[in-house]
Amino acid sequence: xADLNVLYxxxxxGKLESAVAITKEAIAEGISPQVIxxxxxxxxxxxxxxxxxxxRAYVPNLLMSxxxxxxxxxxxxxxxxxxTSNSMGKVIIGTVKGDLHDIGKNLVASMLEGCGFEVINLGxxxxxxxxxxxxxxxxxxxxxxxxxxxxxxxxxxxVIDAVEKAGLKDKVRIMIxxxxxxxxxxxxxxxDGFSDNANSAVQLAKELMASN
Amino acid sequence: MTTFQLQLSDLEINREDIYLNLGYxxxxxxxxxxxxxxxxxxxAYQICCPQVAYILCDGKLLSQSYIELNxxxxxxxxxxxxxxxQADQYAVFVATGGxxxxxxxxxxxxxxxxxxxxxxxxxGSEIAxxxxxxxxxxxxxxxxxxxxxxxKPYSPGYCxxxxxxxxxxxxxxxxxxxxxxxxxxxxxxxVKSVSGIVxxxxxxxxxxxxxxxCAMQTCYKRKHLA
Numbered sequence: 001x002a003d004l005n006v007l008y009x010x011x012x013x014g015k016l017e018s019a020v021a022i023t024k025e026a027i028a029e030g031i032s033p034q035v036i037x038x039x040x041x042x043x044x045x046x047x048x049x050x051x052x053x054x055x056r057a058y059v060p061n062l063l064m065s066x067x068x069x070x071x072x073x074x075x076x077x078x079x080x081x082x083x084t085s086n087s088m089g090k091v092i093i094g095t096v097k098g099d100l101h102d103i104g105k106n107l108v109a110s111m112l113e114g115c116g117f118e119v120i121n122l123g124x125x126x127x128x129x130x131x132x133x134x135x136x137x138x139x140x141x142x143x144x145x146x147x148x149x150x151x152x153x154x155x156x157x158x159v160i161d162a163v164e165k166a167g168l169k170d171k172v173r174i175m176i177x178x179x180x181x182x183x184x185x186x187x188x189x190x191x192d193g194f195s196d197n198a199n200s201a202v203q204l205a206k207e208l209m210a211s212n
Numbered sequence: 213m214t215t216f217q218l219q220l221s222d223l224e225i226n227r228e229d230i231y232l233n234l235g236y237x238x239x240x241x242x243x244x245x246x247x248x249x250x251x252x253x254x255x256a257y258q259i260c261c262p263q264v265a266y267i268l269c270d271g272k273l274l275s276q277s278y279i280e281l282n283x284x285x286x287x288x289x290x291x292x293x294x295x296x297x298q299a300d301q302y303a304v305f306v307a308t309g310g311x312x313x314x315x316x317x318x319x320x321x322x323x324x325x326x327x328x329x330x331x332x333x334x335x336g337s338e339i340a341x342x343x344x345x346x347x348x349x350x351x352x353x354x355x356x357x358x359x360x361x362x363x364k365p366y367s368p369g370y371c372x373x374x375x376x377x378x379x380x381x382x383x384x385x386x387x388x389x390x391x392x393x394x395x396x397x398x399x400x401x402x403v404k405s406v407s408g409i410v411x412x413x414x415x416x417x418x419x420x421x422x423x424x425x426c427a428m429q430t431c432y433k434r435k436h437l438a
Contacts, residue, residue, distance in 0.1 A: 059235035060245045063327045098375055098397045103333040110326050125397050149369045 002026040004040045007072070011044025012051075014064020016071045023072040033076045037116065045069055045114050049199040062198060063107060069114035087118050089209045092134045092172075093144040094122035096155040101148035101178070104198075108144060108177060111198040112205060117142075128155075128162035135163065135172050141212065142205055145191075147178040156181070157189040164190075173208040177201055213385060215265040216350070220257050223342035225335075233334035245331075252331045260313045260339060263390035264347035266305040268354065268412075273297065279409075286380040288409070289372030295363055295419055299411030303351040304381060305365070306389045306407045307343035309336050314402035336404040344406050351410050360412040364419065367408035368398075375399060381407055 002025035010019035026036050048065040051057035093109050095102050102124045113119045120138050122130060135143060143163065147153040156176055163169055174191045186194035192208055195201040216222075230249070231240055241249060271281035276290045281302055288296075296302070313336055320329045348365055355362045368378045378398045382389070392405045400407065 058239065058241070060241060060327065060330065063330055064245070067325070067327050098399065100399045100403055103330055106326055107330065125395070125399060149375065151369055151372070151374045 002029055002031065004031070004036065007036070008040045008044045008047075011041055011065055011068050011072070012047050014048075014061060014068050016064075016068045019068040020071045020075065023075050027075060027079065033079045037073070037076060041069055041072055041114075042116055045111075049111075049202065052197070052199045059107065059198070062111065066107075066110040066114040070110065073114070088116040088206065089141040090118045090120070090138055091142045091144055091205065092120050092122065092131065092138060092140045093146070094126035094131060094134075095124040095146045095148075095178075096152055096159060097125055097127050098155055099147050099149055099152040100124045101146070104148070104178065105144075105146035107198045108146070108195075108201045111202050112144075115202045115206075117202075117205060128159045131159050132162050132166045132168065135168055136166070140172055142173050142175060142208055144175045144177065144201070144205075146176070147181065150180045153178065153180050153185065156191070160190050173212065175201065175204055175208065213265050213267050213389060214350070215263065215390065216346070218262045218264065218343070218346070220260040220262060220339065223262060223339065223346055225253070225338055225342055229341065230334050230338045233337050234331070248327065249331050249335070252328065252335050255316065256313060256332075256335055256339065259316055261310040262308060262339060262343045262346075263310060264305065264307040264343050264350070265385070265389045266303050266347055266351055267384060269302045269304055269384065271299075271302045281409075282384055284380050284383055286377050287374070288366070288377065289374075291371040292366045292373055292409075295366065296409070296411040296416075298413050298415040298417070299363065300360065300413035300415075301358070301411075303354070303362075303410045303412060304384050304408070305344075305347045305351065305410065306382075306385065306392055306405065307340060307347050308390050308392050308400075308402050308406075309339040309343065309404035311391055311402050313339065313404060317403065340404040340406050344408070348410065351412070355412040358412070360414055361416050362418065363411035363416050365408040365410050367406055378407060381409070 002022050007019055007022040045065060052062055091112055095105050109119045109121045120134060122134055145156050145159060175193050176186050176191045177195050181194055183194050193204045195204045269281040271279055273293055274280050276293055277287050279286055279288050317332050317336060320332050344365060352362050369375045376398050378394060382394055392400050
């Protein structure tokens, strides 16, 4: 019988192979995907997030966990077809125009995905128009923008203006992140929140979904 | 233009800087992550062909924010202007980890292996920084011959120097120096490339990247120092 506690430990310790093996076993035994995801996988990611917040784990540990989570989720996704009850929300994410830095943004994307969000990653150097088109096309709940440069963070405001102009400001919640941004800047440009690491980004996304 | 085509072994790759890029602060990766990291570094030594180039320019500050180099004007912002105030001459440089490493990074990205991508990105950043340190040593040697000291290097995208100005900086070089090209947003390809300026002069002092002299409260370096 599949020991789902091992799955939990595999997610926490970032062990992709064992996470995948236990997930396969659990699927073969007919255990509900919702139980596997909600009671073990997401809890494992939450534990790792907590360790990160407390300084007991580092970014690569988060990524190892996210990778193990994704490996298991890829097996479970086909079984969830049409079932949206497991989706925490739909997120559009990208690095703003003029900025090629994407690794932090990808980390946030992975963590969000690992914690049950559906993520559409637009990549880097993304124009306001592309952000707006993606929000409409995917009927997104949250827009996440990233910038590493002090000279490109100002482009976040342009995107928010474009979202407002398209009449989407009340439909989508906007989060920003990246080394140069802070809470004050977030408020100045009219974003709904800011986070300075991937773990707090997940927490913020959950809060924004809850307040929707 | 003076160009150097290098091997990675010509550069000093600092593992502590890589750990910092990976978010470790003063800590070190555990054994498993360190093994993965070392395999990325090994790969980099096999494939990476860094290049650096510089040119020496006559120039002058036109105002608090503008500089003219070889008759090309650039808006570098007041912070960098302040640091270059005492310069008698300037060196403009480019440094890159090269196309080969960029292709390696792209391949990892396409594979969806975010862990290796993260490690390879951090290693690539250190390669680019090591290439900048290399070219700065060469620039300093030129400066010493003239009896000059040098400033720290300053790059578009930082300290208020907009990346859009990179077009002007690149116009000082022959087309695609070290194979580096700019896209529509004035960003460099290969991605792990750095451009910048160094001031040279008898009165210049190498001022550390300090926050006291800079009014940019949102600068990420300030945030990390806080």
